[in-house]
Amino acid sequence: MADKLIGGLFARARKAKERRYVASTRDVGRLMRLFHDTIAALDEARKSKRDGFAVVDEAVGWAKLLRVQGEVTELANLADEDPLHGAADRYLTLRKFAPDLIEALEFKAVRSNDPTLSALRLLQDLNRSGKRDIPADAPMPFRKDWKWLVSEGGRTNRRLYETAVFATLRDKLRSGDVWVERSSNYHRFDSYLLPPAAVPAIAAEMGFARNSR
Numbered sequence: 001m002a003d004k005l006i007g008g009l010f011a012r013a014r015k016a017k018e019r020r021y022v023a024s025t026r027d028v029g030r031l032m033r034l035f036h037d038t039i040a041a042l043d044e045a046r047k048s049k050r051d052g053f054a055v056v057d058e059a060v061g062w063a064k065l066l067r068v069q070g071e072v073t074e075l076a077n078l079a080d081e082d083p084l085h086g087a088a089d090r091y092l093t094l095r096k097f098a099p100d101l102i103e104a105l106e107f108k109a110v111r112s113n114d115p116t117l118s119a120l121r122l123l124q125d126l127n128r129s130g131k132r133d134i135p136a137d138a139p140m141p142f143r144k145d146w147k148w149l150v151s152e153g154g155r156t157n158r159r160l161y162e163t164a165v166f167a168t169l170r171d172k173l174r175s176g177d178v179w180v181e182r183s184s185n186y187h188r189f190d191s192y193l194l195p196p197a198a199v200p201a202i203a204a205e206m207g208f209a210r211n212s213r
Contacts, residue, residue, distance in 0.1 A: 002101050006170045009094065009163070013086025024075060031068060031075070034060065084146055084164055091159040098166055099127045107169070109178050115141035116172050119165045134161050142168045 037060050045055035056062065102120050109117050118139040126132070134156035140147045142164045150160040172178035 002097060003170055003173070005093065005097060006166050009087040009090050010083050010167065012090065013083045016086055017081060017083070027071060028075060031072060034064070034068060038065065082145065082149055084149055084160060084167070087167070088157075088159040088163040091163060094163060094166060098123075098162065103127075105180050107178050107180060109172075114178070115139040116165070116168055116178055120169065123162060123165065132158055134158055141165070141172075 038056055041056045041059035042052050044050075044059070045052040048055075053062070056065070102124055107117055107120060116139075119141050122135075122138055126134075136156070138156060138161065140150070140161075146160075146164045150157050150164055169178060173180070
């Protein structure tokens with residue numbers, strides 16, 4: 001259930017971004033035409049050796065360009081927006097189950113100091129103490145661009161950090177890098193492998209030739 005809920009945060013974020021893209025199609029066309037006209041004006045200024053600002057003002061209108069500056073910024077931000085932001089907007093949904101999840105289950109990894117487990121222990125400590133701020137030296141087991149996002153502005157954003165940690169936990173559970181003992185779905189990776197002692201008999205039964213070396 002937690003797997004589906006965490007995945008759902010990102011799926012809804014991507015769909016919301018797609019809807020905003022569709023809604024902005026007409027604006028994109030209008031702004032691109034304006035951009036085209038501006039380039040054409042600058043090219044004309046270069047060829048005629050006139051002042052570029054003056055030609056742009058005559059052909060396009062400097063006041064018009066200033067008016068659309070905010071729209072251009074919004075569209076650029078939309079294009080660059082990471083799904084993590086949209087998922088973190090649904091942080092309250094995550095908080096409904098995430099604290100209970102990490103208290104109820106014991107997650108394991110090959111290394112005891114695995115950064116994902118360290119991040120989960122940090123969140124446990126914050127939940128138990130009631131503290132809200134993420135320390136500056138908090139483990140960040142997620143990809144590089146997310147590390148930059150959660151620390152943008154010089155202070156770690158709790159919503160982005162916690163969302164990133166649980167998204168990473170979901171991926172680690174699926175890959176077998178992190179597991180839950182006695183889980184029916186999320187085993188340790190090597191538990192899926194045959195015991196060494198069972199291999200010869202099964203290999204013989206399947207007709208594989210024994211390695212002569």
